[in-house]
Amino acid sequence: MTNCEKAIEILQRTHDGDDLAPQHLNLVELAVNDMVTEVGQAAFEQLYRQITGGTYVQPWYHDIENLRKDHHGYVYWKEIQVDHYSFDKYEDAQEAALELADRCRTLEMVGVPVSTAHQAWWFDEIVSAVTSS
Numbered sequence: 001m002t003n004c005e006k007a008i009e010i011l012q013r014t015h016d017g018d019d020l021a022p023q024h025l026n027l028v029e030l031a032v033n034d035m036v037t038e039v040g041q042a043a044f045e046q047l048y049r050q051i052t053g054g055t056y057v058q059p060w061y062h063d064i065e066n067l068r069k070d071h072h073g074y075v076y077w078k079e080i081q082v083d084h085y086s087f088d089k090y091e092d093a094q095e096a097a098l099e100l101a102d103r104c105r106t107l108e109m110v111g112v113p114v115s116t117a118h119q120a121w122w123f124d125e126i127v128s129a130v131t132s133s
Contacts, residue, residue, distance in 0.1 A: 003031040006048045021058045062097040077104040
């Protein structure tokens with residue numbers, strides 16, 4: 001089976017790649033265009049086995065549990081959209097992701113539903129209200 005045939009199957013099984021992590025969709029593209037190294041080819045084969053075997057799970061964004069990012073820049077905490085961003089530097093993205101995860105955990109800890117509004121716009125007020133009680 002060629003890389004193109006495997007890529008077609010991967011895309012068919014993942015809603016045209018929407019259910020893939022961005023880096024895995026990029027890997028599929030590189031494999032189709034015959035631009036993968038030996039290590040990349042092995043990763044592509046592993047991805048193919050995971051997809052066809054039904055064991056694929058998207059990795060956490062920046063290895064932060066419960067945090068994922070889609071192809072459009074939306075960031076999710078436990079499948080709830082909580083932010084949207086992109087960064088040129090990996091370090092900036094990681095720092096923002098760590099802060100976002102801390103905010104989401106804090107909201108959960110004080111019993112406030114996690115949402116974009118609560119973590120981005122009302123976070124300081126929520127934390128102040130809870131800590132002053």
